[in-house]
Amino acid sequence: MTPGFVETFELSEKRAFDGQPLRFTGAGIWLPLPLDIVASFIATLRRAEVWSRLGPRPKVLDAGAGDGRLVAGLCAAATEVRVFGIEHDENLARLAEDNLRRLTALGLPARWTTCEGDYLSLSTYEELGLGFADVDLFLNYPDGSEHALASLIAEHGRPGARLALVTPDHTLRVDALELEEELQIERPSGAPSFRLVLHRAP
Numbered sequence: 001m002t003p004g005f006v007e008t009f010e011l012s013e014k015r016a017f018d019g020q021p022l023r024f025t026g027a028g029i030w031l032p033l034p035l036d037i038v039a040s041f042i043a044t045l046r047r048a049e050v051w052s053r054l055g056p057r058p059k060v061l062d063a064g065a066g067d068g069r070l071v072a073g074l075c076a077a078a079t080e081v082r083v084f085g086i087e088h089d090e091n092l093a094r095l096a097e098d099n100l101r102r103l104t105a106l107g108l109p110a111r112w113t114t115c116e117g118d119y120l121s122l123s124t125y126e127e128l129g130l131g132f133a134d135v136d137l138f139l140n141y142p143d144g145s146e147h148a149l150a151s152l153i154a155e156h157g158r159p160g161a162r163l164a165l166v167t168p169d170h171t172l173r174v175d176a177l178e179l180e181e182e183l184q185i186e187r188p189s190g191a192p193s194f195r196l197v198l199h200r201a202p
C-alpha cells in the first residue's frame, strides 16, 4: 500500500463520528471496510483478471465512498485505472477528500475524483464529469441500496458494466444483473470472511 495509507485511515476512523465504528448516515450506514480487506479485495480483482475484462483505462466508482479508503487503495494498486467516489454524508465526503489529498502529497497517483452526492441520482455523475454509462466497474460495500444501484446499472449502465459487491454476507445477490463470479477474499485466519460478488450488466 502507499506510504501513509494505514496511518491515514486508522486516524480517519477516529476522526469520523467521534470514533464510533458504525453510524447511520442520511442515506445508509457507514461501516468502514477493514483495511486488510481493502488490500485483499484489490488483490482478488487482480487475481481474477477483472481488469482485463473491462478494457483499457477503466473507470471505477466506489458507490458510497465513506472516508475514501477504497478509492485510495485502487489508485495505489491499479495502473491506468481512473477512480471516482460518491459519498452522501457531507462530513465523510470532506474527510475522504482530505485523506486523498494528504496521500497524494505523499505520492499516491492523483487518479481520483470524489464528490458529495447520491450515487442513485444520475445528476451526481455529471458533477464528477462522468456519464453513468462511462463507468466500467461499480464497487459497493452494501448497506441497503445495492438492489437499487443494480437496477440503475441495468437501466442506464453500459452493456458489460460490472458491479462488484464486497460483503461478509455469503447469500447476497442482486437480481437486476447477471451473476458473473463469486470469489473468496483471503483474510488472516479467525477474521470474518468476505466475498467479492461480481455481477454484469447484459
Ligand SMILES: C[S@@+](CC[C@H](N)C(=O)[O-])C[C@H]1O[C@@H](n2cnc3c(N)ncnc32)[C@H](O)[C@@H]1O
Pocket: 025, 026, 027, 028, 029, 030, 031, 032, 033, 062, 063, 064, 065, 066, 067, 068, 069, 070, 086, 087, 088, 089, 092, 117, 118, 119, 120, 141, 142, 143, 145
Ligand atoms: C458500508 S459504508 C462503506 C464505505 C466505504 N466504501 C468503505 O468501504 O469503507 C457505505 C457508505 O455508503 C454511503 N451511502 C449509502 N447510500 C448512498 C447513496 N445513495 N449515495 C451516496 N452514498 C451512499 C453511506 O453514507 C456510507 O458511508
